[in-house]
Amino acid sequence: MALRRALIxxxxxxxxxxxxxxxxxxGYEVHGLVRRVALEDPxxxxxxxxxxxxxxxxxxxxxxxxxxxxxxVNRIHPDECYHLAAxxxxxxxxxxxxxxxxxxxxxxxxxxxxxxxxxxxxxxxxAGSSEMFGKADEVPQNERTRFHPRSxxxxxxxxxxxxxxxxxxxxSFHASSGILFNHESPRRGYEFVTRKITSGVAxxxxxxxxxxxxxxxxxxxxxxxxxxxxxAMWLMLQQPEPADYxxxxxxxxxxxxxxxxxxxxxxxxxxxxxxxxxxLYRPAEVNVLLGDASAARHMLGWxxxxxxxxxxxxxxxxxxxxxxxxxxxxxx
Numbered sequence: 347m348a349l350r351r352a353l354i355x356x357x358x359x360x361x362x363x364x365x366x367x368x369x370x371x372x373g374y375e376v377h378g379l380v381r382r383v384a385l386e387d388p389x390x391x392x393x394x395x396x397x398x399x400x401x402x403x404x405x406x407x408x409x410x411x412x413x414x415x416x417x418x419v420n421r422i423h424p425d426e427c428y429h430l431a432a433x434x435x436x437x438x439x440x441x442x443x444x445x446x447x448x449x450x451x452x453x454x455x456x457x458x459x460x461x462x463x464x465x466x467x468x469x470x471x472x473a474g475s476s477e478m479f480g481k482a483d484e485v486p487q488n489e490r491t492r493f494h495p496r497s498x499x500x501x502x503x504x505x506x507x508x509x510x511x512x513x514x515x516x517x518s519f520h521a522s523s524g525i526l527f528n529h530e531s532p533r534r535g536y537e538f539v540t541r542k543i544t545s546g547v548a549x550x551x552x553x554x555x556x557x558x559x560x561x562x563x564x565x566x567x568x569x570x571x572x573x574x575x576x577x578a579m580w581l582m583l584q585q586p587e588p589a590d591y592x593x594x595x596x597x598x599x600x601x602x603x604x605x606x607x608x609x610x611x612x613x614x615x616x617x618x619x620x621x622x623x624x625x626l627y628r629p630a631e632v633n634v635l636l637g638d639a640s641a642a643r644h645m646l647g648w649x650x651x652x653x654x655x656x657x658x659x660x661x662x663x664x665x666x667x668x669x670x671x672x673x674x675x676x677x678x
Contacts, residue, residue, distance in 0.1 A: 355457065357379065454506040478504045556619070603654075
């Protein structure tokens with residue numbers, strides 16, 4: 347029996363690296379779409395998948411080029427495609443709305459069109475986001491909650507979600523969207539607030555910094571572990587019928603709680619180091635995001651396992667370890 351073939355866009359990111367590990371462990375032949383510059387500078391741009399490099403097949407391509415995607419998909423003919431690549435940093439999307447829309451909307455449309463024409467039996471996963479809910483009119487949010495995005499990133503994800511649903515309904519394409527709430531790990535990018543916090547704690551503990559500048563500490567998010575969330579992606583494409591699912595822990599915590607816990611894990615008091623910088627506030631804030639993953643639990647059999655405290659500790663310890671800092675016992 348031939349190995350199942352999977353294509354992952356965004357394979358060099360946090361989610362892509364965990365998903366690649368999962369699929370390889372399940373016996374897949376795994377292909378990744380990467381920018382050509384990544385292949386030319388693997389040391390800096392392939393860091394999250396360097397331990398998998400000899401087990402992956404990487405293809406240079408661009409989401410902004412239909413011809414490029416056509417060439418890659420025609421070469422692979424994947425059985426499953428996980429579309430994770432996007433301009434995903436919310437704050438940056440306020441600075442450059444045009445490139446965010448171009449990459450996130452056109453890239454999704456190009457990929458769907460190419461798959462429909464070349465590999466119509468390929469199962470497709472679209473990486474949606476809780477940012478699509480934005481200024482939600484109900485808490486918690488589920489698959490039926492109305493979208494009210496508050497950033498160019500959120501708007502672009504709603505467009506991708508609707509494109510995916512349209513291909514499912516118009517062309518009987520096995521296309522599903524995962525509406526994933528915030529998911530973190532030691533592989534999170536430094537531009538995201540959670541990694542900014544844990545790496546900042548590590549630098550302070552190492553004597554390399556004396557302060558950490560942050561924005562709105564009262565924003566609340568539903569935070570889970572990326573390693574567990576990619577399992578939900580895979581489960582969606584194993585279902586007989588495609589559908590959309592919220593993936594979340596069902597717990598909400600403030601940025602302040604995350605900060606306090608992170609500093610405490612390093613034996614520090616955050617109030618001695620955190621400086622509130624109004625310039626880091628979003629133009630349109632999303633205050634409370636809380637997901638109801640009942641459908642994922644019942645239909646997919648998916649459950650989150652890591653607690654909020656375990657997630658924060660893992661991230662802090664990884665960043666401290668990278669700087670040669672031992673973790674002190676957390677004060678009571």
